[in-house]
Amino acid sequence: MSSGNQRQAPLPIQIEDLTVAYRAEPVLWDIDVSFHEGTLTAIVGPNGAGKSTLIKTVLGLIEPSAGQVLIYGQPYEQQRRHVAYVPQRGSVDWDFPTNALDVVKMGRYGHLGWIRRPGVKDHQLALEALRKVGMEAFARRQISQLSGGQQQRVFLARALAQDAKIYLMDEPFQGVDATTEKAIVDVLKELKSMGRTVVVVHHDLETVPEYFDHVVLLNVRIIASGPVDEVFTPENLRRTYASRLDGAATDLELASAGVVLQSQEDGDGRVPNAQPDRY
Amino acid sequence: MNPRLEIVTIAAFVAAACALPGTFLVLRRVALMSDAISHSILPGIVIGFFLVGDRSHPLVIAGAALSGVLAVTLTEGLLKTRRVDKDAAIGLVFPVLFSIGVILITRYASGVHLDVDAVLLGELAFAPFNRATYFGLDLPVGIWVMGAILLLNVIAILLFYKELKLATFDPGLAAALGFAPTLIHYGLMTLVSVTAVGAFDHVGSILVVALMIAPPAAAYLLTNSLSRMLVISVVLGVLAAFGGYLVASWIDTSIAGAMATMSGVIFMITLLFAPEQGLIARKRLSRKRRERFAVEMLLVHLSRHENTATEAAENAMPHLTGELNWSPEFAGATVERAGQQGLIEKHGDQLRLTPKGRATAERVLMR
Numbered sequence: 100m101s102s103g104n105q106r107q108a109p110l111p112i113q114i115e116d117l118t119v120a121y122r123a124e125p126v127l128w129d130i131d132v133s134f135h136e137g138t139l140t141a142i143v144g145p146n147g148a149g150k151s152t153l154i155k156t157v158l159g160l161i162e163p164s165a166g167q168v169l170i171y172g173q174p175y176e177q178q179r180r181h182v183a184y185v186p187q188r189g190s191v192d193w194d195f196p197t198n199a200l201d202v203v204k205m206g207r208y209g210h211l212g213w214i215r216r217p218g219v220k221d222h223q224l225a226l227e228a229l230r231k232v233g234m235e236a237f238a239r240r241q242i243s244q245l246s247g248g249q250q251q252r253v254f255l256a257r258a259l260a261q262d263a264k265i266y267l268m269d270e271p272f273q274g275v276d277a278t279t280e281k282a283i284v285d286v287l288k289e290l291k292s293m294g295r296t297v298v299v300v301h302h303d304l305e306t307v308p309e310y311f312d313h314v315v316l317l318n319v320r321i322i323a324s325g326p327v328d329e330v331f332t333p334e335n336l337r338r339t340y341a342s343r344l345d346g347a348a349t350d351l352e353l354a355s356a357g358v359v360l361q362s363q364e365d366g367d368g369r370v371p372n373a374q375p376d377r378y
Numbered sequence: 379m380n381p382r383l384e385i386v387t388i389a390a391f392v393a394a395a396c397a398l399p400g401t402f403l404v405l406r407r408v409a410l411m412s413d414a415i416s417h418s419i420l421p422g423i424v425i426g427f428f429l430v431g432d433r434s435h436p437l438v439i440a441g442a443a444l445s446g447v448l449a450v451t452l453t454e455g456l457l458k459t460r461r462v463d464k465d466a467a468i469g470l471v472f473p474v475l476f477s478i479g480v481i482l483i484t485r486y487a488s489g490v491h492l493d494v495d496a497v498l499l500g501e502l503a504f505a506p507f508n509r510a511t512y513f514g515l516d517l518p519v520g521i522w523v524m525g526a527i528l529l530l531n532v533i534a535i536l537l538f539y540k541e542l543k544l545a546t547f548d549p550g551l552a553a554a555l556g557f558a559p560t561l562i563h564y565g566l567m568t569l570v571s572v573t574a575v576g577a578f579d580h581v582g583s584i585l586v587v588a589l590m591i592a593p594p595a596a597a598y599l600l601t602n603s604l605s606r607m608l609v610i611s612v613v614l615g616v617l618a619a620f621g622g623y624l625v626a627s628w629i630d631t632s633i634a635g636a637m638a639t640m641s642g643v644i645f646m647i648t649l650l651f652a653p654e655q656g657l658i659a660r661k662r663l664s665r666k667r668r669e670r671f672a673v674e675m676l677l678v679h680l681s682r683h684e685n686t687a688t689e690a691a692e693n694a695m696p697h698l699t700g701e702l703n704w705s706p707e708f709a710g711a712t713v714e715r716a717g718q719q720g721l722i723e724k725h726g727d728q729l730r731l732t733p734k735g736r737a738t739a740e741r742v743l744m745r
Contacts, residue, residue: 158554176556184554195405195547196604205544209555214537241602257551 109172111136111265111296112157117166119149119156126152128320130166134265137294139287139310141301141327144317145340150300151187153317154267157298158184170265180209183261185254185268193243199253200238203228206260221260228259231289232282248279255286266290268299272306284310307331381506384518386623388505389637391524392577393589393615397597398531399569400590401611404598405546409591410465411450414472415567416574416586418449420479423575428486434508434519439575446571447564449475476583500582502633520580527576531569535608542566543604581634588638589615596648599655614644672712674742675702677721680731681739694727 110133117130127149134140142150155161157168159175170178183206206228207221217225229235232252237245245253251271258266271283287310290297301307307314307327314331316322316339323335379387403409422445426438449471456467505520512522535542545552545559552559570590577586597610621644622637650657679702683692691697698709713729716722721735731739 155550160550160553179554179556182554184551186548186550190550191548192405192407196598196602196607197543197547198602202547205548205551208540208544208557211540213541213557216540 108136109169110134111171112298113169113172114153114157115167115169117153117156117168118164119152119161120164125164125319127156127163130321132315132321132324134296134298134313136296137291138313139291139297139299140313140315141299141307141311142315142317143301143304143307143339144322148318148339150317151269154184154269154298154300157267158182181264183258183263183266185258185266185271187269188247188251188254188273190269193245193250195242198239198241199234199245199249199256200225200229202242202253203256203260206257206262209261224262225256225260228256229253231259231286232256233278246276247274248276251275252279252282255283259286264295266295266297268297270300270302272299272301272303304336379517382627384506384521385502385633386620388518388520388524388580389502389619389623389633390616391521391528392580393593393619393637393641394612395524395528395531395573396577396586396589397593397611397615398528398535398608399566399573401594401597401604401608402542402546402566403570403590404594405604408464409595410468411453411567412570412574412590413587414449414453414468415446415571416578416583416590417472417476417479419443419446419571419575419578420476420583421445421482422479423578424479424482424486428482433579434510434523439523439572442575442578443568443571445475446574447568450564450567450571498582498584499632500578500580500585500634502580505580523576524580527573531573534565534569538562538565539605581637585634585638588641589618592638592641592645593618596645596652599648599652614648615641618644669712669715672704672708673716673719673721674738676712676716676729677731677735677739678742680722680729681736681743684731684736690728693729695729696727 112134114130114132117127118125119127130153142153144150152161156163157170157175168175170182175182200222203225204217204221207217207224211217211221226235226238229238232255234249234252234256237249237253242250242253251273255268255271258268272280275283287297287299291312299311301311308331311327313325314327315324316330316335318339322339323330323332400409400412403412419442422442423433423438426435426441427433429441430438432438452471453464453467456462456470457464462470502520506518508519509516510519510522511517541552541557541562544555544557545562549559552562573590574583574586577589581589593615594607594611596614597607600610601607618641619637621640622635623633625631625640626633626636648656651659653659676698679698680693683689686692692701695709695713698704698713699706702709704712713722713724716735717724720732721738723730723732
């Protein structure tokens with residue numbers, strides 16, 4: 100990809116010809132996409148489009164059938180420390196006997212390696228991360244006693260404690276309260292200002308232009324990817340959401356996507372509604 | 379050491395050794411794996427016994443532990459086919475391995491140092507007769523074996539505490555950070571297998587399960603910290619061992635059976651009386667919530683009709699039973715409580731909000 104003799108720094112994430120299949124059923128098909136330093140990218144697409152699978156494949160949690168993922172030009176296994184991960188909140192058991200601070204400290208484990216225990220420095224970093232998401236008052240709170248949004252912020256703090264160059268987040272905005280949404284947005288902005296690369300699986304099409312500067316429209320294949328103002332177009336969204344043949348959920352998603360685009364064009368910011376206004 | 383003390387020591391070692399890996403089984407929601415493993419080690423024990431002629435030989439323990447891990451591997455293999463559920467996969471694998479062990483015993487080993495009764499219940503009472511001398515100490519083999527296994531568990535969990543915790547709480551992150559959760563899983567299952575093999579001689583293959591699950595399940599209700607849960611599990615397990623021994627000598631019954639029963643009793647007591655998670659505490663808490671909510675409803679009701687034409691009728695005692703659907707007793711008790719908290723005043727049948735009551739009503743409505 101580099102031309103001439105100008106030396107080009109390797110990209111944070113470069114995905115080449117990636118295909119992932121579950122039992123010979125393709126979930127991701129021939130994905131070619133790269134993520135640039137200091138960008139905030141949303142991955143959007145209908146349910147079953149392979150958004151989480153893409154993130155998990157980057158993290159080496161899923162073995163691809165073909166293709167490769169390079170993190171700063173090398174396989175993920177050699178770059179683990181540079182990548183922080185926010186899994187879906189529902190992926191863990193919040194009744195586990197531990198407190199918020201302890202969970203955030205888990206973000207330090209990668210730096211510690213095997214056997215070594217977190218020390219004073221890790222403790223400080225974990226507290227600092229909790230403070231950044233407005234959760235320092237809950238450090239000693241049992242995690243099952245936190246609200247869903249607070250749990251999400253603990254996960255975000257854990258990723259911050261990882262102190263990475265790349266942040267991969269799987270639906271951090273899913274079902275959170277307004278305070279948490281704002282906390283996450285603030286953290287995203289801060290990460291961007293620090294030149295970090297952030298990739299977020301996102302569900303809410305309406306907020307994409309507000310929160311992100313880049314977007315990947317995914318539906319098993321890459322439909323489009325690039326800067327939001329170039330790529331996040333009605334036509335591309337229609338292609339992303341309409342190319343699937345399965346029923347009601349898709350129709351609904353398409354409808355909400357359509358309304359978002361309308362309200363963008365009108366610029367009136369009204370609450371999205373699946374039904375067009377008849378009066 | 380006198381034989382009684384030796385038996386109690388072995389029992390305490392067995393209980394403590396079981397409680398440690400058992401804690402992680404409970405937290406990983408794979409408690410039944412202990413059942414599978416404790417049964418699946420039987421063919422390993424029998425074959426090892428044929429080859430070496432001594433059940434406590436380290437090679438026999440290792441071989442038997444291997445057949446426990448084999449059970450885990452087969453179960454995971456069945457799960458991967460996605461044609462059976464987890465409980466079915468466990469239920470399919472371990473009876474096969476266990477029955478192979480039973481067939482081998484009844485066909486080739488009956489009358490030797492292995493019989494089906496011992497397999498099911500162990501023989502703790504005879505443990506002091508089988509002795510060995512190491513480091514100049516003449517102790518029952520059971521103390522040496524279980525002491526070594528307990529030490530192994532303590533060291534493994536101390537060393538890999540962080541890894542076990544992460545892989546149990548969030549296997550996805552553990553994998554992403556390079557902590558090989560599958561390796562940790564099999565490591566833990568190896569500990570469970572080795573522990574089950576050692577405990578097998580003393581409490582049999584069924585009661586191992588009780589000692590691995592009941593103390594951690596009780597400890598889970600008593601603490602919010604993993605390290606404390608491990609310690610409490612061990613303490614409760616040892617208590618069950620002591621209690622079981624006392625009961626067994628008192629009514630002259632199987633020590634292992636009494637130990638397992640005691641661990642069940644301890645769990646039941648904890649389930650009822652645990653300070654936060656216990657059923658009684660939960661019940662009390664929900665009653666308190668109901669009472670507080672009733673007071674809040676009363677305040678809101680009073681504030682909405684305050685200074686209206688119908689105030690006299692609405693904000694009177696008799697009206698509450700109709701409007702809020704309360705029994706006269708509950709209405710009386712709620713009014714009483716609100717009065718005690720200085721939220722309302724009673725003027726005959728009329729109820730009036732105090733300034734504090736009015737403020738509370740507003741706050742409730744804001745919520």
